[in-house]
Amino acid sequence: MFDPPPGYDDLEGDSSPRSSQPEHYFQDLEIEGVGTISARRPMPNAVHSLAMAANSQIDVEARTDYLVLFVRNHLGEGELERIYFEMITGKAPANSIERIARSVATWGTARPTSPSSH
Secondary structure, eight states: BBBOOOOOHHHHHSSSOOOSSSSOOOOOEEETTEEEEEEEEOOGGGGGHHHHHTTTOOHHHHHHHHHHHHHHHHOOHHHHHHHHEEEEEESSTTHHHHHHHHHHHHHTTTSSBOOOOO
């Protein structure tokens, strides 16, 4: 079981100002271990790629492709290439794509929640 989040963070995230063209509205997002990236908050149409990235009914390669698609669709121009370069050179952790996906997916929410105590 998980404790439900209080909802204040979700309300604040939902009411934050956004551009009339969300695909062009990028902000700095700080991600532990990765650094600051230029990203945009997810829109409802991002649910499909995120859900497919977690779908255990498809193979690992397809899930990885969906995860990268989700990340690519939410990063500013040149950010994905920069992250790949930093991963190759050891300046960013090997799981940077997963960290970015989690941070973008939970941006402006009270998630992730922590397990409730027994």
